[in-house]
Amino acid sequence: MTLRVEQVEPGIVQLAFSNWQGRAAGYEVSAFLMRGALVDTGFPRVRREMLDVVRDLEPKGAIITHWHEDHAGNAAALAALGVPLCVHPDCEATLRARPRIGLYRRGIWGRSPRLSVPVTTFDPAPLEVIATPGHTPDHQIVWDEEHGIVASGDLFLGVKVRVAHRHESPSTLLASLRAVVALEPRLLLDAHRGAIADPVPALRAKIAWMEETIGAIRELSRSGAAEAEIRQRVLGSESLVGWVSVREYSKISLVHAVLRETMALTGSM
DSSP: OEEEEEEEETTEEEEEEEOHHHHHHTOOEEEEEETTEEEOOOOGGGHHHHHHHHHHHOOSEEEOOOSSHHHHTTHHHHHHTTOOEEOOHHHHHHHHHOOOOOHHHHHHTOOOOOOOSOOOBOOOTTSEEEEOOSSSTTOEEEEETTTTEEEEETSOSOSOOOOEETTOOHHHHHHHHHHHHHHOOSEEEETTTEEEESOHHHHHHHHHHHHHHHHHHHHHHHTTOOHHHHIIIIIOSOOHHHHHTTTSEEHHHHHHHHHHHHHHHHSOO
16 A cells, blocks of 8 residues: 655645556545545545544544545545544445445455544534535535645546446536536645646536537437447447446446436426
């Protein structure tokens, strides 16, 4: 396990966690300390490193952006230590239910332990927690209005993200992205890409790319193209992570998510 601790700027500390499984897949996961509040908890396989950091830095509490194990993987351990948590009710319910996850996720991050103890509620003020669903229904970001900083969890991830989980809601994600652009942040703290200065142009580029991609998927579907053909024409051949995840997190799942949502909205493709 590797932990890299870096000061992004005064008051902001990045805690970048990785293991050989994640590095092989090209993934690093960061939690951030903002105004004494910990944003996310790392994945289960770095439990010891995260608890060492918590004992050293003594955060006032922790904010969980969403239930995925690379973000909430040590929430149960922190709660057991008595660290107050700011957690979406749906996220807490999921952590208490401890749902099954894909083999590739268990192999890279580990499965989050069940949250079984009462949670002490954390008020992160002056930080503001804003609901930004789409990636998951419980997704939320952390906004520091005074300093123009947003900790975005998995909201951004990059401009042209061609893979998704089947449960994602692309149109809802677009609305969340627009809401964050309206905040005009000067710094974005992305859980997988680190600190991004002047993020508004990149956020707007992502919105434009998603609008174009969703439109192309819908148009091809209306013309009668099957999902596999749409994926090839719009997104290209399936990605390595798509095959490793048995298409759980894949290009074809992005196509499926767009078309499922279109059907729900219109009753037809």
